[in-house]
Amino acid sequence: MLHSKNAQFVHQKLAIFCSLLLTLGATTLSGQQIELELNVSSTTYSPGETFVADLVLLNSAGLSVRGLQHAISWDSEYLQLLNVELTGDLEGSPVPEILIWNAPPPAGLGGDQGCSSWWDGTGLEALSLGLILTESISADAVPLVRMEFRVVGSSNNGTTQISTPDPDLSCGWIGSIATDSQGMVLPTSTSVVDLSVSNLPRPTDLNCGEVDQTVYLSWLEPVAYSQIEIHRDGNFIAQLPGGVLSFEDPDGVLGTERAYRIIGISGSLESPEVNCIATIDGDLETPSTFSCEQNGATVLLTWENLLPYDQVEVLRQGEVLSVLDATANSFIDQNPIPGTTLQYSLRSTLSGISAESEVCELFLPIPDVLFIRGDVDSDGELNLVDPVTTLQYLFVFGDMPCASAADFNDDGSLDLSDAVNLLDFLFTGGGAPEAPFPLAGLDPTPDSLGCDAGCDDVTCGSGFPGDECISALTVTIGGNEFDTSLMTDSSDAYDNTGCESTFLGQMYADIWLDFTAPVSGVASFSLCTEDVEFDSDMVIYSGSCGQLVQEACNGDGVDEFGEPCPLLTSRISDFPVNQGDHYFIRVGGFDSVSQVELGPGVLTITID
Structure with missing residues (x-):
């Protein structure tokens, strides 16, 4: 089998191939025909969209086909060929035994041989194809070529075609020809696909579902339409005013499928269509x-609503966790049970009829605990209490808040040497504890010691850096990116003291940031940009983890011009700092009701 995209070789072989076909094709078979059909999924597209066109050989008469010459053309003002499968x-x-083809770049090599005007990047372009099969075929609906096109971004509203170029003997193109194994030319017809290009974007997020023989459709408008057209099974059934985002079709017939097509209209322009199929089963x-x-320490559920439900219930282990309205498509379980396999399902209700989804299972492991080696009582500091706690545990059966923290040398066991080494480090300049130290982290050599699940929230977090004060992320002057998506709620105290006439909310999914002023001056801490896409709260503390002192806070801030911050984000300004001052900055969402007040953002710090 020979494959080639070399332009000169293509030209020579096509010329030989065409001559062979003309010589052998003196006899034609009448009354029977080969059809070369082009198929596309839609006939209207917007600039920038891509689509696939398939060339299929239709042979309803069962003729024996061995050879083929064909070309497919389009207007480069509207379409660009991206890729070809043969x-x-x-x-x-x-x-194929022999396969000779060419196309304009980037799909083919192009070149200056043969019908070179087809691949010069202007006007009419085409894909040329010549092939001889290893053996004859007589099957119907045989795929030959798949082409991926892009609608050129600069194309205006209008119509164009994918078709077959007219014969051009100057470059050896005599038209589409198929032959049988004996060299007889088979009558061959080709098809044309008419396409419309519309600058009006298509509706998005189309859903269709059925209950009790009524089909419910819903969609979104990417732009304001003047009208919406609805077609069912190829027939127009309704026209709605723009802004209407749903439709009910009560004419479902049990045991059937209904195909729907939605088109947006603005003035004289029609958008490309969107399609869905509803199965009518009641x-x-x-x-x-x-x-x-x-x-993190929570579980995120997401789904797509197919119908305008009256309500959606979230169930865990068969028990209702929450009842949501029809607009909700996500939920965060704030209190899942670690160490168990959780089973979630959704129970949706519409017009008094309820149905429960399939179960989504998730094993939630017991989270690793952040700790500082040596901080046995988990208060965020190393002091005399820590070795004393270890000694009491070893010799008088006292409590052990965090055995991993007491394991000074990280050998996986607790003994007198751990307390002695910690005392040596604290008071006589001995060696430092093994990691994690001096910042909180996970145990680099997991063992059976662990920390009690009930240890102080200063060290018990989701296991992600920044989730608690003790694992705060370092920030500096300038823009500091963060993401609260994996954070949990901290229990550290805060109030509205110093909140500049605004109020704090829940401090949902809060993240902790660590800042040391590099110079003296007046600082500003700002979330007041579109980079933060949730209603935020911000608190600034001095002191140390476990002994925090609230210095400032803000719920809904204003920018430097006195205008409200977008999306009720926060900004603390006119905050005096001295070089070397150390602060913790805590950023969280106002509440968890909407389940969306978390995510990425940027904290911008300036000092004037």
């Missing part, structure tokens, strides 16, 4: 793409 590589396609369709995943 017979032999497509599923269900025949294997059952309430539950939300689709239901998933559950660990989100």
Whole structure:
């Protein structure tokens, strides 16, 4: 089998191939025909969109086909060919003995041979194809070529075609020809695909579902339409005013499928269509793409609503956790049970009919605990209390808040040497504890010691840096990126003292940041940009973890011009600092009701 994209070779071989076909094709078969059909999924597209066009050989008469010459053309003002898959590589396609083809870059090599105007990047472009199969085929609906096109971004509203170029003997193109194994030319017809290009974008997020033989459709408008057209099974059924985002079709017939097509209209422009199929079985369709995943110490559930439900209930282990309205498509379980396999499901209700989704299972491991080696009582500091706590545990059966922290040399066991080494470090200049030290972290050599689950929240977090004061992330002057998506709620105290006429909320999914002033001056700590996409709270503390002193706070800030910050974000300004001053900055969401007041952001720090 020979494959080539070399332009000169293509030109020579095509010329030989065409001559062979003309010589052998003196006899044609009448009354029977080969059809070369182009298929696309839609006939209207917007600039920048991509689509696939398939060339299929239709052979309803069962003729024996061995050879083929064909070309597919388009207007480069509207379309660009991105990629080509050919017979032999497509599923269900025949294997060629000789395959000669070319196309304009980037899909083909192009060049200046043969019908070079087809691949010069202007006007009419085409893909040329010549092939001889290893053996004849007589099957119907045989795939030959798959082409991926992009609608050129600069194209305006209008129409264009994918078709077959007219014969051009100057470059050896005489038209589309198929032959049988004896060299007889088979009557061959080709198809044309008419396309419309519209600058009006198509509706998005189309959902269709059915209950009790009524089909419910919903969608979103990317721009303001003047009208919405709805088609069912190829027939127009309704026209709605722009801004309407749902439709109910009561004419479902049990045991059937209904295909819907939605088109947006603005003035004389029609958008590309969006499509969906509803199966009429009388059952309430539950939300689709239901998933559950660990989100730090919480579990995040997400789904897609197929219908305008009256309500959606979230269940865990068969018990209702929360009842949500139809607009909700996510939920965070704030109090999952670690060390167990959690089973979540959704129960949706519409018009008095309820249905429960399939179960989403997730094993939630017991989280690793952040700790500082040597900080036995988990108060954020190393002092005399820590070795004394270890000695009491070893010799008078006292409590042990965090055995991993007491294991000074990280050998996986507790003995007198751990307390002695810690005393030596604290008071006589002995060696420092093994990691994690001096900042909190996870045990680098996991063992059976661990920390009690009930240890102070200063050290018990989600296991992610920044989740608690003791693992605060270092920030500096300038923009500091952060993300609260994996954070849990800290228990450290805060109030509205110093909040500049604003109020703090829940401090949901808060993150801790560590800042030391490099110079003296007046500092500003700002979340007041569109980079923070949730209603935020911010508190600044001095002191140390476990002994924090609130210095300033802000719920809904204003920018330097006195205008409200976007999305009710926070800003603390006119905050005097001295070089070397150390602060903890705590950023969280106002509340957890919406389940969305968390995510990435940027804290900008300046000192004037």
